Amino acid sequence: xxxxxxxxxxxxxxxxxxxxxxxxxxxxxxxxxxxxxxxxxxxxxxxxxxxxxxxxxxxxxxxxxxxxxxxxxxxxxxxxxxxxxxxxxxxxxxxxxxxxxxxxxxxxxxxxxxxxxxxxxxxxxxxxxxxxxxxxxxxxxxxxxxxxxxxxxxxxxxxxxxxxxxxxxxxxxxxxxxxxxxxxxxxxxxxxxxxxxxxxxxxxxxxxxxxxxxxxxxxxxxxxxxxxxxxxxxxxxxxxxxxxxxxxxxxxxxxxxxxxxxxxxxxxxxxxxxxxxxxxxxxxxxxxxxxxxxxxxxxxxxxxxxxxxxxxxxxxxxxxxxxxxxxxxxxxxxxxxxxxxxxxxxxxxxxxxxxxxxxxxxxxxxxxxxxxxxxxxxxxxxxxxxxxxxxx
Numbered sequence: 001x002x003x004x005x006x007x008x009x010x011x012x013x014x015x016x017x018x019x020x021x022x023x024x025x026x027x028x029x030x031x032x033x034x035x036x037x038x039x040x041x042x043x044x045x046x047x048x049x050x051x052x053x054x055x056x057x058x059x060x061x062x063x064x065x066x067x068x069x070x071x072x073x074x075x076x077x078x079x080x081x082x083x084x085x086x087x088x089x090x091x092x093x094x095x096x097x098x099x100x101x102x103x104x105x106x107x108x109x110x111x112x113x114x115x116x117x118x119x120x121x122x123x124x125x126x127x128x129x130x131x132x133x134x135x136x137x138x139x140x141x142x143x144x145x146x147x148x149x150x151x152x153x154x155x156x157x158x159x160x161x162x163x164x165x166x167x168x169x170x171x172x173x174x175x176x177x178x179x180x181x182x183x184x185x186x187x188x189x190x191x192x193x194x195x196x197x198x199x200x201x202x203x204x205x206x207x208x209x210x211x212x213x214x215x216x217x218x219x220x221x222x223x224x225x226x227x228x229x230x231x232x233x234x235x236x237x238x239x240x241x242x243x244x245x246x247x248x249x250x251x252x253x254x255x256x257x258x259x260x261x262x263x264x265x266x267x268x269x270x271x272x273x274x275x276x277x278x279x280x281x282x283x284x285x286x287x288x289x290x291x292x293x294x295x296x297x298x299x300x301x302x303x304x305x306x307x308x309x310x311x312x313x314x315x316x317x318x319x320x321x322x323x324x325x326x327x328x329x330x331x332x333x334x335x336x337x338x339x340x341x342x343x344x345x346x347x348x349x350x351x352x353x354x355x356x357x358x359x360x361x362x363x364x365x366x367x368x369x370x371x372x373x374x375x376x377x378x379x380x381x382x383x384x385x386x387x388x389x390x391x392x
Contacts, residue, residue, distance in 0.1 A: 065243070068192060072204050074245030077147040078178035079238055081196040082131055082154075082168075084116040084139035119195035119238030120144065120168065121250065122177050123277055127152075127170040130277050131237030132252050133159045136166050144170050147202070158280035162288075162382075163221050164252055165273060167280040178239060180270055181246035185209050185225060193229040193251055193265070195238025205230035207263070209248075214266060215347050216253065221354060223347065224266040225249045231265030240267040249273070289356030290382035291329075291364075292322020295346045298334055312336045312366065313349040327377040330368065337365040354382070 089111050118135030122128070129144060136142055142154040154168040185191075189209045197203050207229030214224040227240060231254045240249040249267030279286045295313035315333040318325050335343055338352045339362050356362060358381040365374050 068190075068204075068206065068243060071192060071241060071243055071245035072194070075178055075192070075239055075241045075247070076194055076202060076204070077176035078122040079147065079194045079202060080120045080122060080129060081145040081199075081202065082118040082120050082135055082237060083143045083145070084118065084136045085141040085143075086114055086116070086139045088112055088114045117196060117199045117234040118236045119234065119251070121237070121239045121247065122175050123274075125174045125177055127172060127175055128157070128277065128281060129154065129168040129170060130250060130273055131166055131168060132250070133161055133164045133166040135237050136168070142168065144168065146172060147176070158284045158286075160276050160280065160286045162286070163268060163272060163276055165250070165268065165276045167277055178241075179246045180274060181242050181244075181248050184271075185212065185242070185248050185269075187212060189248075190243045191227055191229055191248055192241050192243075192245075193227065193231055193235060193238065193267075194241065195231075195235035195251060197230075197232035197234040199234055210264075213347075216266065221272070221347075221350055223269060223272070223351070224253070225269055227265050227267060228263035229265065230263070231267075235265075287358060288354040288382040289358055289360065289379035290323065291353055291377055291379060292319040292324040293317065293329060294319075295335065295349055297346060311342065311344045313343050313346045323377050323380050327364070327375045329364070329375065329377070332368070333373075334367040335364060336367065338362055353379075358382075 116135055116139065118131055120129040120131035120135075123130055136156060137159075142156070144152050144154045146152065150172060152170040152172040154170045157167040157169050159166040187209050191207060191209055193205045193207070195203065207227050209225055210228050211226040212223070214226045216224065225240065225248065229240070231251050235251045236253075238251045239247055240251050242248050247270050249269050250273045251265065251267045253266040255264040276286055293315050294317040296316045298312045298314050313335045315324070315329055315331050315335065317331055318329055335349060337343060338349070338356070341352055343349045343352065356379050358379055361376055361378050363374055364377050365372070367373070
C-alpha cells in the first residue's frame with residue numbers, strides 16, 4: 001500500500017516546494033508577477049487594447065483643431081496698429097449764456113491733440129495698407145506700428161466714405177502680406193479677429209460667422225459679415241481671418257453695449273474691401289455707377305396687384321438733373337430689373353448700380369401704378385455722398 005502511494009507523495013512534495021518558492025519570490029519581488037503578465041497577450045487583452053472602430057455615416061465628425069497658432073502666425077505679421085493724431089479746437093466758453101456775459105467779446109479757444117486708435121491690414125509688399133475711414137478721418141499725422149515693432153509714417157492714398165474704407169501707404173521695405181480667402185465665407189465658419197483693441201497691443205479673439213449680408217443702414221453699400229469674435233474699439237480696420245489664416249473681412253463696427261449687445265460685431269467682406277483698394281490705388285478714388293435715385297423697400301398694398309413676397313426697390317426720390325430724372329423715372333416707381341439682372345431689395349439695387357461703369361447705358365424695368373415699363377438710363381459717376389450714421 002505504501003509503495004502505491006509513493007508517486008503521489010513525490011508529486012505533492014514538488015507542489016509544496018513550488019508554492020513555497022513562489023511565496024518567497026513574491027516577498028522579494030512583489031511586482032514581478034504583474035510585469036510577467038504584462039508581456040503575455042491574451043485574446044481578451046488584445047481586444048481591449050484595440051482602438052475603437054471609426055463610426056460610419058453622418059455622425060462621424062472630425063474633431064476641430066486644438067490650436068489656431070498656425071493661422072495666427074500666417075496672418076498676424078500683416079496686421080498693423082494705427083495711431084492717427086489730429087488737432088481739435090475747443091472754445092473755452094461755448095455756453096451761450098457765458099458768451100452774453102462776456103458782452104460779445106472774442107471767445108478764446110484751446111487747441112489740443114487727439115489720437116484715434118485702430119488697426120490695418122498690409123495688402124502689398126510695397127506697403128499699401130487698408131483700414132477704416134473713420135480711423136484716420138481728419139488726421140494730420142498717421143503712424144503705423146508694424147508687427148516687428150517698427151513705426152512708419154503713413155500717407156493717405158484715398159478714402160471711400162461709402163464703405164468706410166481708406167488706403168494708406170507706408171515705406172518700410174518689403175513687408176509681409178496677408179492671403180485672401182478665395183472662397184465665400186459660410187455661416188458657422190470659425191474666424192479670428194486680429195487687431196489693437198483699446199491700444200493694448202495686437203490681440204486675437206475667436207468666434208464664428210454668425211450671419212452674412214447684414215445691413216445696419218450705416219452706408220449705402222453694406223453686406224456685413226456678422227461675427228461673435230470679440231471686436232472692440234481699436235479693432236476697426238483689423239483682420240477677420242479664417243482657420244487657415246486667410247483674410248475674410250475687415251473689422252469695422254460693433255453693436256453698442258449700452259443697449260445690452262454682446263458678441264455682435266461686423267466686418268466688411270474681403271471682396272468688397274479688395275475692390276475698393278484696387279480702385280483707390282489705380283485711380284485715387286472709387287468709381288461707381290449712379291442712377292440718381294433714392295430707393296426703399298417695396299410696400300405691398302391690397303390693390304397693388306403685387307404678390308405678398310414681391311421683390312424690387314421703390315423709388316423714393318429722384319435727384320433733379322440726374323440720370324434717372326433725364327430718363328423719366330418718378331417717385332413711386334418700382335424697379336424690378338437692371339438690364340437682365342433682377343433686383344431683390346434696395347441694397348441689391350445699390351450693389352448692382354455701383355458695379356456698372358459710369359457712362360454705360362442700361363435698361364431699367366419696373367412697374368408704374370401697376371403697369372410694366374422699360375426705359376434706358378445712361379449712368380453717371382456717383383458723387384461723394386457722405387455716409388450716414390456712426391461707426392462702432
